[in-house]
Amino acid sequence: MKGKAVAPPVYLTATYKFESSDDLIDVVQNRSGYIYSRWDNPTVREAEKIMAGLEGYDEALGFSSGMAAITTAVMAFQDRNSKIVAMNEVYGGTFQLLYDFLPRLGMNVVGLGCDHLDQLYEEIESGLTMLYLETPTNPLLRVIDIKPLVEAAHRKGAIVLIDSTFASPVNQHPKDFGVDVVIHSATKYLGGHHDITAGFICCDKEHFGAIWEYRKVMGGIMDPWTAFLALRGISTLELRVLRQNENAMKVAQFLDRHPKIKVVNYPGLHSHPDHDVATRQMAGFGGMMSFDVKADFEGTKRFMDHLKLIKLATSLGGVTSLANQPITNTHAALNPEERAKAGISESLVRLSVGIEDVNLLIHDLDQALAMI
Numbered sequence: 001m002k003g004k005a006v007a008p009p010v011y012l013t014a015t016y017k018f019e020s021s022d023d024l025i026d027v028v029q030n031r032s033g034y035i036y037s038r039w040d041n042p043t044v045r046e047a048e049k050i051m052a053g054l055e056g057y058d059e060a061l062g063f064s065s066g067m068a069a070i071t072t073a074v075m076a077f078q079d080r081n082s083k084i085v086a087m088n089e090v091y092g093g094t095f096q097l098l099y100d101f102l103p104r105l106g107m108n109v110v111g112l113g114c115d116h117l118d119q120l121y122e123e124i125e126s127g128l129t130m131l132y133l134e135t136p137t138n139p140l141l142r143v144i145d146i147k148p149l150v151e152a153a154h155r156k157g158a159i160v161l162i163d164s165t166f167a168s169p170v171n172q173h174p175k176d177f178g179v180d181v182v183i184h185s186a187t188k189y190l191g192g193h194h195d196i197t198a199g200f201i202c203c204d205k206e207h208f209g210a211i212w213e214y215r216k217v218m219g220g221i222m223d224p225w226t227a228f229l230a231l232r233g234i235s236t237l238e239l240r241v242l243r244q245n246e247n248a249m250k251v252a253q254f255l256d257r258h259p260k261i262k263v264v265n266y267p268g269l270h271s272h273p274d275h276d277v278a279t280r281q282m283a284g285f286g287g288m289m290s291f292d293v294k295a296d297f298e299g300t301k302r303f304m305d306h307l308k309l310i311k312l313a314t315s316l317g318g319v320t321s322l323a324n325q326p327i328t329n330t331h332a333a334l335n336p337e338e339r340a341k342a343g344i345s346e347s348l349v350r351l352s353v354g355i356e357d358v359n360l361l362i363h364d365l366d367q368a369l370a371m372i
């Protein structure tokens with residue numbers, strides 16, 4: 001038959017049949033085809049190829065969630081002599097993995113805040129096997145200078161991983177700074193429509209095999225239907241993110257001038273502590289921000305409860321604008337002391353700006369701020 005599908009076919013199959021035993025043996029030994037969908041799947045492979053191209057690496061691997069990608073990538077490079085150096089401002093699930101689960105397995109993990117970069121460099125200088133970074137950070141949108149950290153870690157022979165979820169491949173290219181392994185929660189910008197849970201890892205050939213083996217055994221591969229939706233999401237990624245960059249800048253400027261706002265954390269504003277790094281390092285400032293309203297916890301809740309167009313929800317990166325109070329969900333497990341240390345107040349609101357008409361978003365924020 002002539003004519004092929006324009007949209008990628010969804011290979012809903014768990015297993016694959018062979019013409020001969022020799023063919024099957026060849027696939028098992030040389031990974032020259034498909035054998036079982038926990039190993040590889042043609043629809044997932046299609047999404048992986050696009051993803052590798054987006055980040056500029058040889059390879060990519062699809063996962064059932066961002067956390068499946070992170071846990072698999074981190075585990076793939078550990079042995080009894082490992083020492084991981086990481087930032088404290090990592091995603092909540094990653095925090096639990098690095099500072100609770102891995103130490104329970106006897107692994108040496110050192111965490112430092114991004115306001116103590118000198119100590120981070122000292123730890124790197126004293127030797128390490130893995131450097132784990134995340135930028136921009138959640139929820140304060142700190143941006144750390146990737147390149148010098150990567151160079152310091154590489155001089156010690158360490159592998160460098162980065163969670164680049166908040167930036168998306170449109171706004172940040174970790175490959176340009178020498179990062180070995182880039183991780184994305186595709187639940188966010190890549191999927192972009194709040195309808196999948198997924199993750200990707202991008203890396204070059206030298207690191208691919210180890211991660212692939214761990215994925216095969218740990219079982220966190222993406223499913224074919226999710227891969228189809230991820231491909232569909234990725235096909236509009238640039239359009240969406242450019243709009244989100246634009247919308248977020250206008251929203252940040254509006255909030256920055258508003259009398260009921262104490263501070264806006266958005267790397268695109270000159271007042272942001274990392275504005276210069278972000279300007280150098282990122283192609284766009286992104287769709288994420290947080291801000292402190294001039295209210296107590298109850299007043300902030302009242303503001304949240306009066307948002308109409310902007311939905312009260314956790315997660316981020318999709319077409320619909322979402323807001324939440326970090327202390328009620330993502331950072332609920334922190335005690336008041338830890339919160340203060342992390343700079344997360346009871347009046348802090350995190351906003352993921354969507355692709356809506358920006359005037360409607362500003363109007364929504366304005367009318368809800370009037371309720372404080």
Ligand SMILES: *Cc1c(COP(=O)(O)O)cnc(C)c1O
Nearest residue numbers: 065066067091163165185187198
């Ligand atoms: C959401 C998120 C994750 C985890 O991704 P899931 O798809 O929810 O497992 C990891 N890192 C960052 C920065 C995230 O925002």
